[in-house]
Amino acid sequence: MKILVPLKRVADPDNANKVKIPAAGDKIETTGLEWKPNPFDEYALEAALRLTENGQTPKVRAGEVVVVTFGPKETEQTLRAALATGADRAIRIDTTDDKLDGDLVARALAALIEKEKPDVVVMGKQAVDGDSNQVGQILAELLDWPMATFAATIKEEAGALVVSREVDGGVATMRVKLPAIVTVDLRIVAPTSVYSTKTAATFKYNDGVRFAALPAIMAAKKKLLVEIKLADLAADQALKVEYKAFQAPPARKAGIKVKDVTELVTRLKNEAKVL
Amino acid sequence: MPPMIEQSFMKALFHGVIAEDMIFPYPELPSDDRENTAMILDSVRRYFAANVDAAKIDREHAIPPEVMDGLKSLGLFGLQIPTDHDGIGLSASAYARVMQEVGGLDGSIAVTLGAHQSIGLKGILLFGTPEQKRKYLPKLATGEWTAAFALTEPSAGSDAAAIKTRAELSADGSHYVLNGAKIWITNGGFADVFTVFARTSSMEEGAKPKITAFIVERGMGVKNGPNEHKLGIRGSSTTELFFDDVKVPKENVLGEVGRGFKVAMEVLNSGRLGLASGSLGMCEVLLKLALERVNERRAFGRAIGEFGLIKDKVSAMLAQTYALESMTYLTAGIVDGKVSDYSLESAICKVFGSETLWYVVNDTLQIAAGIGYMQDYPYERMMRDARINLIFEGTNEILRCFIALSGMQGPGKALSDVVKAMREPIKGFGLLSDFAVRKARSVLGRERLTRAHPLLSREAVIFEEFTGELASNTELVLRKHGKEIAEMQFTQKRIAEMSIDLFAIASCIARTTRAIERRGEEGARREIDLTSIFTTAAQKRLRQNVHDFSRNDDELRKAVASRAYTDRAYPFDIV
Ligand SMILES: Cc1cc2nc3c(=O)[nH]c(=O)nc-3n(C[C@H](O)[C@H](O)[C@H](O)COP(=O)(O)OP(=O)(O)OC[C@H]3O[C@@H](n4cnc5c(N)ncnc54)[C@H](O)[C@@H]3O)c2cc1C
Numbered sequence: 001m002k003i004l005v006p007l008k009r010v011a012d013p014d015n016a017n018k019v020k021i022p023a024a025g026d027k028i029e030t031t032g033l034e035w036k037p038n039p040f041d042e043y044a045l046e047a048a049l050r051l052t053e054n055g056q057t058p059k060v061r062a063g064e065v066v067v068v069t070f071g072p073k074e075t076e077q078t079l080r081a082a083l084a085t086g087a088d089r090a091i092r093i094d095t096t097d098d099k100l101d102g103d104l105v106a107r108a109l110a111a112l113i114e115k116e117k118p119d120v121v122v123m124g125k126q127a128v129d130g131d132s133n134q135v136g137q138i139l140a141e142l143l144d145w146p147m148a149t150f151a152a153t154i155k156e157e158a159g160a161l162v163v164s165r166e167v168d169g170g171v172a173t174m175r176v177k178l179p180a181i182v183t184v185d186l187r188i189v190a191p192t193s194v195y196s197t198k199t200a201a202t203f204k205y206n207d208g209v210r211f212a213a214l215p216a217i218m219a220a221k222k223k224l225l226v227e228i229k230l231a232d233l234a235a236d237q238a239l240k241v242e243y244k245a246f247q248a249p250p251a252r253k254a255g256i257k258v259k260d261v262t263e264l265v266t267r268l269k270n271e272a273k274v275l
Numbered sequence: 276m277p278p279m280i281e282q283s284f285m286k287a288l289f290h291g292v293i294a295e296d297m298i299f300p301y302p303e304l305p306s307d308d309r310e311n312t313a314m315i316l317d318s319v320r321r322y323f324a325a326n327v328d329a330a331k332i333d334r335e336h337a338i339p340p341e342v343m344d345g346l347k348s349l350g351l352f353g354l355q356i357p358t359d360h361d362g363i364g365l366s367a368s369a370y371a372r373v374m375q376e377v378g379g380l381d382g383s384i385a386v387t388l389g390a391h392q393s394i395g396l397k398g399i400l401l402f403g404t405p406e407q408k409r410k411y412l413p414k415l416a417t418g419e420w421t422a423a424f425a426l427t428e429p430s431a432g433s434d435a436a437a438i439k440t441r442a443e444l445s446a447d448g449s450h451y452v453l454n455g456a457k458i459w460i461t462n463g464g465f466a467d468v469f470t471v472f473a474r475t476s477s478m479e480e481g482a483k484p485k486i487t488a489f490i491v492e493r494g495m496g497v498k499n500g501p502n503e504h505k506l507g508i509r510g511s512s513t514t515e516l517f518f519d520d521v522k523v524p525k526e527n528v529l530g531e532v533g534r535g536f537k538v539a540m541e542v543l544n545s546g547r548l549g550l551a552s553g554s555l556g557m558c559e560v561l562l563k564l565a566l567e568r569v570n571e572r573r574a575f576g577r578a579i580g581e582f583g584l585i586k587d588k589v590s591a592m593l594a595q596t597y598a599l600e601s602m603t604y605l606t607a608g609i610v611d612g613k614v615s616d617y618s619l620e621s622a623i624c625k626v627f628g629s630e631t632l633w634y635v636v637n638d639t640l641q642i643a644a645g646i647g648y649m650q651d652y653p654y655e656r657m658m659r660d661a662r663i664n665l666i667f668e669g670t671n672e673i674l675r676c677f678i679a680l681s682g683m684q685g686p687g688k689a690l691s692d693v694v695k696a697m698r699e700p701i702k703g704f705g706l707l708s709d710f711a712v713r714k715a716r717s718v719l720g721r722e723r724l725t726r727a728h729p730l731l732s733r734e735a736v737i738f739e740e741f742t743g744e745l746a747s748n749t750e751l752v753l754r755k756h757g758k759e760i761a762e763m764q765f766t767q768k769r770i771a772e773m774s775i776d777l778f779a780i781a782s783c784i785a786r787t788t789r790a791i792e793r794r795g796e797e798g799a800r801r802e803i804d805l806t807s808i809f810t811t812a813a814q815k816r817l818r819q820n821v822h823d824f825s826r827n828d829d830e831l832r833k834a835v836a837s838r839a840y841t842d843r844a845y846p847f848d849i850v
Contacts, residue, residue: 077313080310211321211322212318214318214349215363217314
């Protein structure tokens, strides 16, 4: 199976140099930010790796995982990290973040998919910076492929994937024929979430995403990483989404301390008016 | 630049020469290396977060076997082994950065990994024959085999040349037979391969011993005692080793027969840098703890961080840690730049690193106060773990003597050459005039630090001034005391303290200059301020040390100590 995994880097929320908004409020200041991969994209990569191996012998790859990102040269670090973790090949589509919206990303990916012809695109359900949650859906529409969003589990069958998602009050399961688009939620990295046809049903993964051993990090340097110009994938680079203004959330007011439960209840009733 | 007298920044400094091209521009990781190191750190953090419980390792006095296996499969046992021997092939700088991370995460693991590769297998890397490398490095790189460094003996700690373990060549010359015992050997409980130092000449009082280094496999008959119970780094294994007619093939001699002391010293020179970076990693974690605490803890209606005495501690800890980081990566960069003599610099890093850590852990614990003392919090464990760094790989006293005496060796030789030249004026003319030029320069004006950024001119002037003082006082004490200087430890200590502070200031200046050039004054505000604070504090110490060369109570102190040795106790009691 050949899988394409789009990756995005996002500002590290734990980093001391928090996101800043200049007084004009017209953009987000990105210089000096520290970056890390969007967590849902890391989950997508993990799911893709699980689909292309026997969980028992992950070093033997069965299939191909191609990772792709949009961004300037520095974003290659995100790709290298994915290559070190087990992806086979990487593509960087050269552009900068402020020249993109979900629609343009989806159109460029669709053009790339025409060339790459993957069996599945596994991607995060959304990026934690913009929280748009739309690239997967637009992409499925553009390609006219079946789609399964918010996947919590994926099981490979011949020519199809059985995908389940958590919904209110239960689990919805569907079978999508390949080629298909799957967007994943955080449950996808649980020990029994993803099974390729090669992995025994009794096998349990470690919880969470795998990380690269040091020799793999060094070996990843030899893996193929190519650059493509955005213009070669999307002639029309007009954006459909225009950001009007950015605003930092209001500073939190200091909390109060209550003496006892009675006071807590009174305050919740009278002041917070939530009871 | 003046002709290079020494191949070492610090050794040149003892002549009063500021070899600034050796420290400017401040080194940095090549971008490729930086990217790899960032990924390695990411994997290390993830692995430790999911699998390592430092408090439990301390409590149970052991690193769990599955963690050891995990560390091995991660690749942490072969960090500096070249890739063609199946290692990761990190540069000294990248290695230091990884050890910094590990040092901050768990002291026991840091010491275990350090004993394996900073010293245990380092001899094979530095002195091994191609056959020895082929045989041992690949297995050591994966951790299938682990290594230890076995020098210390019951009657030979600091005085390593006094070791008694004997290596006797067999009658047919095919192997050596080792007999003796070692103590306090890190990884002694499980290591498979030992770098062992033994005497290959007979034991004669006063005679210079011939020491040889050997690669000894456990299977050749090495036995170990039980794990020692220790103050800190309790998860690391520290044991005695016993050699009872252990047969070692002559192919396993490491380096040259009789040159084992050199092997030991070279290994320790590079090992000390690892200790400094591990200490730095702990400082960083402690600062994080301290900075959380000062915001959270309230007293007298305010966060304790608002009190002046807390700010005083925090700023001083930051400045000191910045100096430590700056000198550690300057030295690592010097090593990567293939400068072969970094013995003074790495000794300075070890002393300054371990003492900075001790100071930072003490003040952080003080800020935490009551909870700092409780076992439910990490402070007391970190304090116990930190303490070893002042002791092993050369005690800080021994290293101070080493820094002073090794630094003064160049000027001492120059002086005696000059004395000789004066006896034979014609033959020695070249030498004399060279010396005269240097003299003239030091009289007419001090050596300049021209590459420091103008914003750091105050610090640069302090550095220049006390470089002049170091050189002139070195010359003074050498002229006055000659060979006797070897016995004058009070003076040695002053010289060493000055060297340490000067190297720290130079490191801060070089690094902050780079920061200003990259990011401008405002962008480099933090670095500029910390350089200023550190240099001001160092200046006070430097002044004091210079003052004390001529006005001190050394003799009185010696007398008081000697009298106390006969008293054998504190002599007073008010009852
Ligand atoms: C946890 C631990 C792990 C260790 N791991 C290893 C290891 O893996 N391999 C190994 O070979 N060794 C190891 N050691 C040994 C360590 O290197 C020695 O303890 C150290 O070198 C000091 O020797 P000593 O303890 O015998 O002290 P001593 O040499 O007896 O010194 C006692 C005191 O006298 C001072 N002193 C000694 N000589 C002088 C002098 N000339 N001038 C001024 N002061 C002096 C010392 O600084 C010290 O304060 C380890 C020790 C410990 C505690």
